[in-house]
Amino acid sequence: MREYLLTLCITAAVTYLLTGPVRKFAIAAGAMPEIRARDVHREPTPRLGGIAMFGGLCAGLLVASQLTNVGKMFTLSDEPRALLAGAGIIWLLGVLDDKWGVDALIKLGGQMVAAAVMVLQGLQILYLPVPFIGGVSLSPGVSTLLTVAVVVVTINAVNFVDGLDGLASGMVCIAALAFFMYAYRLWYGYGMETAASATLFSAILIGMCVGFLPHNLHPARIFMGDSGSMLIGLMLAGAAVSITGQVDPDAITAFTGSERNTVHAMVPVYIPLLLPLTVIAIPAADLVLAIVRRTWKGQSPFAADRGHLHHRLLEVGHSHSRAVLIMYFWSALIAFGAVAVSVQSNSLLIMLAIVVLSAAGLVVLLLPRFKPRAPRWAEAFVPPRYRRRARTAGAGTEPGGDRAPTAEEAARGANGAHALGAGTGPAGAREEREARVG
Numbered sequence: 001m002r003e004y005l006l007t008l009c010i011t012a013a014v015t016y017l018l019t020g021p022v023r024k025f026a027i028a029a030g031a032m033p034e035i036r037a038r039d040v041h042r043e044p045t046p047r048l049g050g051i052a053m054f055g056g057l058c059a060g061l062l063v064a065s066q067l068t069n070v071g072k073m074f075t076l077s078d079e080p081r082a083l084l085a086g087a088g089i090i091w092l093l094g095v096l097d098d099k100w101g102v103d104a105l106i107k108l109g110g111q112m113v114a115a116a117v118m119v120l121q122g123l124q125i126l127y128l129p130v131p132f133i134g135g136v137s138l139s140p141g142v143s144t145l146l147t148v149a150v151v152v153v154t155i156n157a158v159n160f161v162d163g164l165d166g167l168a169s170g171m172v173c174i175a176a177l178a179f180f181m182y183a184y185r186l187w188y189g190y191g192m193e194t195a196a197s198a199t200l201f202s203a204i205l206i207g208m209c210v211g212f213l214p215h216n217l218h219p220a221r222i223f224m225g226d227s228g229s230m231l232i233g234l235m236l237a238g239a240a241v242s243i244t245g246q247v248d249p250d251a252i253t254a255f256t257g258s259e260r261n262t263v264h265a266m267v268p269v270y271i272p273l274l275l276p277l278t279v280i281a282i283p284a285a286d287l288v289l290a291i292v293r294r295t296w297k298g299q300s301p302f303a304a305d306r307g308h309l310h311h312r313l314l315e316v317g318h319s320h321s322r323a324v325l326i327m328y329f330w331s332a333l334i335a336f337g338a339v340a341v342s343v344q345s346n347s348l349l350i351m352l353a354i355v356v357l358s359a360a361g362l363v364v365l366l367l368p369r370f371k372p373r374a375p376r377w378a379e380a381f382v383p384p385r386y387r388r389r390a391r392t393a394g395a396g397t398e399p400g401g402d403r404a405p406t407a408e409e410a411a412r413g414a415n416g417a418h419a420l421g422a423g424t425g426p427a428g429a430r431e432e433r434e435a436r437v438g
Helices: 002-029 050-065 070-076 079-099 104-120 140-161 167-189 193-216 225-245 249-256 259-265 274-279 281-296 309-316 320-343 348-369 376-381 407-422 425-437
Strands: 127-130 134-137
Touching: 002 050, 002 070, 002 193, 050 070, 050 079, 050 193, 050 225, 070 079, 070 193, 079 104, 079 193, 079 225, 104 140, 104 225, 140 167, 140 225, 140 281, 167 193, 167 225, 167 320, 193 225, 281 309, 309 320, 309 348, 320 348
Parallel strands: none
Antiparallel strands: 127 134
């Protein structure tokens, strides 16, 4: 655990320290696109934050390779090198897109190439765990297609949700933390050496997001751009592929003592890629809804619009920061709920806690639809929008407490204004001079 934490801290420190110089470089390079109709920020903001995140990734892998226990992974497995190769390709593609813009189909092709490179170097889904059967081996063709599909879907899910300050990096950090807890439990609790790679990838991904978040929180000083969103999406997919397709459920039975306990321990990965989908459930749902919405309108699935979940939260009435926190809450609830169920799938307390938190989340989500008014004794403790407006005696009062003018007073005021207008201008000035002379 100490070596993983050391890797995480160094990755976060390098990412944080690099983000400032990268921001100055992005401004000098002109990587500050004009504000588009679907954007929510008001001032041009530099991109290319993915450069700092990629630097943190390289630093984390370099440090991990020199450690006593974690360093053995680099000699026993090719997965770290496969991840770095795929990350390099997707990062370079993102940098080009942030600076000059890349066509959507070319971007999709680059994502598939990066996934294929990872497969060629050994990071792929070798078999799928099936309940009461064990690991079902996949043919090379099916393994390649499934791995590429998982990587491409995860990359685009994270890229689609990157629409508010700190949203994508925070949600991926939550997902990576849930992944780290689950992978570390398999590696340390059950002795599964094949889970060590996913544990390392998750720790580095947490460090990348934590180091970048202080610069990206609202109001953001720099955006990660596609160079960052696609990079962390690929990192998350790499951890998912590593832990889902290469952990043998039969090996866990030796530790759990029975096949039934093994089923409970492997609940999130028995259904193919269930755990990866749960930790990115919100971005994945946003991706599916966006594709359906745009296709229904006759548009390209890659056409940008303002119909994403975070845009809808703003339209409901939530502030920028509250919308981000709501997305954080639901991501954490789904991700950590899946991990908790995998530990104690029969626990009634866990299910009850999930239900209660879901109800609380729905109340907060729909709060702007209602305008509750606090009782008078509690008005001093609530924001002004929840206070009852003071009313003075009399029917003709306004919210501000001033009496509304009557019809006669309004007429007199209008006549006075008309008379004042008549005494202005050339004719009015002449009459005034004649009166003074007379």
